Amino acid sequence: MTRYAQIVGWGMYVPSKVLTNDDLAGMVDTSDNWIRERTGIVERRIAAPNETTATMAIRAAQAALQVANADPARLDLIIVATATPDYLFPATACLVQDALGATRAGAFDLSAGCTGFVYGLVVGSQMIISGAYNQVLVIGAETLSRIINWTDRNTCVLFGDGAGAVLLQASDVPGGVLSAVLGADGSGGDLLVLPAGGSRHPASVETVAQNMHYIHMNGPEVFRFATQVTARAARQALAEAGLHLEDISLFISHQANGRIIQSAAKSLKLPPEKVFVNLDRYGNTSSASVPIALCEAIEQGRVKRGDYLVMVGFGAGLTWAAVVVKWGVPLPVSRPLRRIVVWRWVRYRWATIRSYLRRLGWKILAALRGLFIGDSSSG
């Protein structure tokens, strides 16, 4: 039997704090007019102090599981695509796994810059198509506000925070993720880079003084790269799926700059109604942008069963990726019954308690070992 990887659940989360272009004009030498004209961005969301990539990823994941009425304990794998993990390790995906009570799931983070979510879709769907797994949660989540230099007008106007998630499920119904294109060109790595905090430039007083823990970007070069790869990757993914430009129902590109999206749409000969744009409200949320756009496209009734969606990502690496998805779920989905919502709430509270007890268990065991066996590392 041929296996397919269908998207059966989707969810998003964005912080409530809105930062407008006018707000930014009060912080750096810029203007609402310049930002709108050069990028298409009007406002973006900024995480509250108690929000992180993991907390936003968990909210998006819970929403996706709710849509699919899926049990977190049955998940096989959780992939979190992010450039702004809570820690270098443990993986943010492990924090999500713990919070969801996804006791059977493997979990890892995926680093492919803004392309991360589309890379994750490819990895997750291949895990399903190969027969290895039945349910894979793919999340794109970012807290870019924490790595932005708020005095650098070249970058601070572009980015925002948020998270989006999809649940992939094995199916024998033809459709789902039909084709995949992955690309990379590491020679362009310096064009979009967070220079310090890794093994090349570990954190030090100097790295902090030299602003090396912030995004550094050559905007015009990244712009040129993005306009070249976006349409090309979309074409390749279509060809691989045996489809043509006319078959595209909706084009969901990484939301980095309205001019990049327009240029790709023109090259693909797509009318505006086949191109999804929401970067005016969120800015560039990196790996969260495509799943957030997908959620809003569904919400706006722009996706229906049998549609061919083309999703394209590009970003740091340099990397790019494209997939064609044949939509398989009837829309709109009905609201879940109240008792299911309550049951799910109880499940997540239980996951929190379980996590607390397991953490306590690790501490007690370590203390007991110290007491009865002694500190073996000192020998």
Ligand code: COA
């Ligand atoms: N407000 C006002 N002026 C600004 C500005 C801002 N926020 N940012 C840059 N400028 C100025 C520059 O200093 C420059 O001034 P100068 O001519 O006096 O030197 C001028 O605007 C033009 O700068 P330039 O970088 O050539 O503008 P641009 O038209 O290329 O637009 C970007 C800049 C960043 C919007 C554009 O290059 C871009 O979107 N690049 C891709 C970025 C991206 O998508 N990154 C993420 C990829 S995942």
